[in-house]
Amino acid sequence: MHDLAVQLNNILDSCVAGHLLSETGRRMYFPKGIAAQAAEAGRFAKVQNASVGMAVSDKSPMIIPALHSLAPKLNASDLVEYAPNAGDRRLRTLWKEMLVKKNPNLAGAEISNPTVVAGITNGISQIADLFIDPDDVVILPDLFWGNYRLIFDEKKQASLSTFPIFDGTHFNIDGLEEQLDLHKNKGKAAVLLNFPNNPTGYSPTHDEVREIERIVVGAADSGMHLLVVLDDAYFGLYYEDNVYDQSLFGLFAHNHENILAMKVDGPTKEDFAWGFRIGFVTFGGKGLSAQAYDALENKLLGAVRSSISSSSRPAQSLLIRTFLTPGYEDQKRVLRRQLFERYQTVKGLVRNIPSQAGIRALPFNSGYFMSFANPGKAEQLRTSLLHGRGIGTISIQGDYLRVAYSSVDLSSLPDLYEQIFKAAALNI
């Protein structure tokens, strides 16, 4: 193992992170190679910088004029230069400021700087590389984003340990507790929480969040080391007053020495920039020293360097400029308002599902989606909707039909749901 990795491990072994690193995570470090030397040169090479593998002319990167003309408000550096491995510093600072503002529950918490990654998928994948070994347990609700299976199960060979997401119309607190109990003897587990949830569009209420916190802290109290991963892809899209409208990261980032929390978020949905592939990974844990945060960031940077090197510069620059534009928050609010109106309409439409449809709407109160339970028939319903009626939906685990009402105009929603009810009635 490389000396630099050993040094980082020595730091992290004095806190919860040391118990949670995977074998790959233990080997990771950011080398003092080209990237580190180039970063050093960036600071000190005031006369000539012949360190970076770029083509530079008169202190500015060369750029093909046809390319530059497509985004003329960005200078050449902001458009084509390599971004730092951890992301543009301005973007990281802006994101952290907004993150703290959006989450008052972070008050008083020491957390890491957000590290830029190539989207939320990539953030989760980097975390899986650093913290998940074969046969590690990942606890999560049974309705989850399918890519988790590919990342954690197929690629990392971890064991996905699920519990039914709902107990009646509520988040299934007991299910979470049972899973944690079940794996207590292993001494460690990852807990993966995604609210607003994909595919159900459910976020826990204030009361439920208190219970989730109590259960997880209880497991930590009993001696388990817990990696709590918050996939906050749909953060901010909360439509009911009783929904907890902050990230659970703010709770777990500073509430127990046996818990290491990781927030994965990004502008993908928060800023309507799906294809940008920009995400952020932020660490938080009670009592973690500044040195431990640096070590965690360095591990993550090694994982980033060896998989993507850095994240897309034009996407980062466009975001920085957007965030700094006066009126940006208002413009975002206008779009979110449209999603809220769609939500309200859908709520009305599913209030009276014809009984002959034989489908049931799962609880939803946030995000992009709602899902119908249609046990054993969801895939058939999906294909009949698609090929019989030209309507695209997603079937999940054969038992659920996910409807992304976020992608359907308000005026088309009544017809969409009528078609779904009709197709379901014929699909019995």
Add this chain to the structure above:
Amino acid sequence: MHDLAVQLNNILDSCVAGHLLSETGRRMYFPKGIAAQAAEAGRFAKVQNASVGMAVSDKSPMIIPALHSLAPKLNASDLVEYAPNAGDRRLRTLWKEMLVKKNPNLAGAEISNPTVVAGITNGISQIADLFIDPDDVVILPDLFWGNYRLIFDEKKQASLSTFPIFDGTHFNIDGLEEQLDLHKNKGKAAVLLNFPNNPTGYSPTHDEVREIERIVVGAADSGMHLLVVLDDAYFGLYYEDNVYDQSLFGLFAHNHENILAMKVDGPTKEDFAWGFRIGFVTFGGKGLSAQAYDALENKLLGAVRSSISSSSRPAQSLLIRTFLTPGYEDQKRVLRRQLFERYQTVKGLVRNIPSQAGIRALPFNSGYFMSFANPGKAEQLRTSLLHGRGIGTISIQGDYLRVAYSSVDLSSLPDLYEQIFKAAALNI
């Protein structure tokens, strides 16, 4: 193992690829989940598409006006919509057309479509996931891009097996042959070739390329299964007439049934778009069926889905528009001409290195860089240049100093090299 993975393995086990897949590679597949269902909906959902997790209004993705105003020539879809997992089809088609045009040695070869990945690093990382197991052998010259160590050695725990890159002023053909002989009993190996080479700026001559081909084919003839990875990051930047000015991919993509060739390339350097993080992975192997290529692409798509999901859309759209702009090739030629002039100047400057400098220029004829041999003193030389003279360079393996003349203006090159010679003379 998932059924879909087993099906792909059955196809690939009838050709060289089956001998080369890693354990992770054998498990990989592109799931028929959300992404696949959404792709299907994209084709057939002509009435309503409620499949994709985006916010859509009147058939177009919602977009924050402040963001759109920064690249007004791109429509909202081209700016913010998710790109397909394998990349924008127009971009893949354009890149393949250009690839075939740039490499006449591909005439008659059946190769895969290029799959878009998040930069060249990411392409190499995806290949490492799919094909490299712990203790696998990766054969490469001893002067190589440092990130290979992090990817193949630290992360995948493969064994980097190097040979001295030069034999006098020539590429060390015998060194390559000895390495292949050494590992013949293993039955398989990866050969990783990066021309123009980072850090030396060397590309083999026509004669040397013929020898490289002969040696590798000889090893394949003897029964070895070979993964030949061509890292073509600096493709096209050839400055001497005797340099082979095509990718070696064109040789290995259709010359032996025991060889699977993979080309990793991108606009990073070819189009002066370093920070875009767009790359391409293209497969080629003699006798591979269309079905085998599909299976390889599907494996790669699974690896992409589980690590980055897709590559940055704005970067892809900017490239498509640039490639289609009349005059694009000429604009690129103007920039490349500047690099060529810098090369010529540097060639002149290193013709008479003062003997008291105690450094020696390694052969170079292409790319961005040249390197000095300065055994045992290169790191000291680097820091004295940086902190004593404000000049940024890169030290490699403690014995070499890499100079990226690509990033220094023509008029500054004489002073840069004078400073290097002076600092080296004081560093003895």
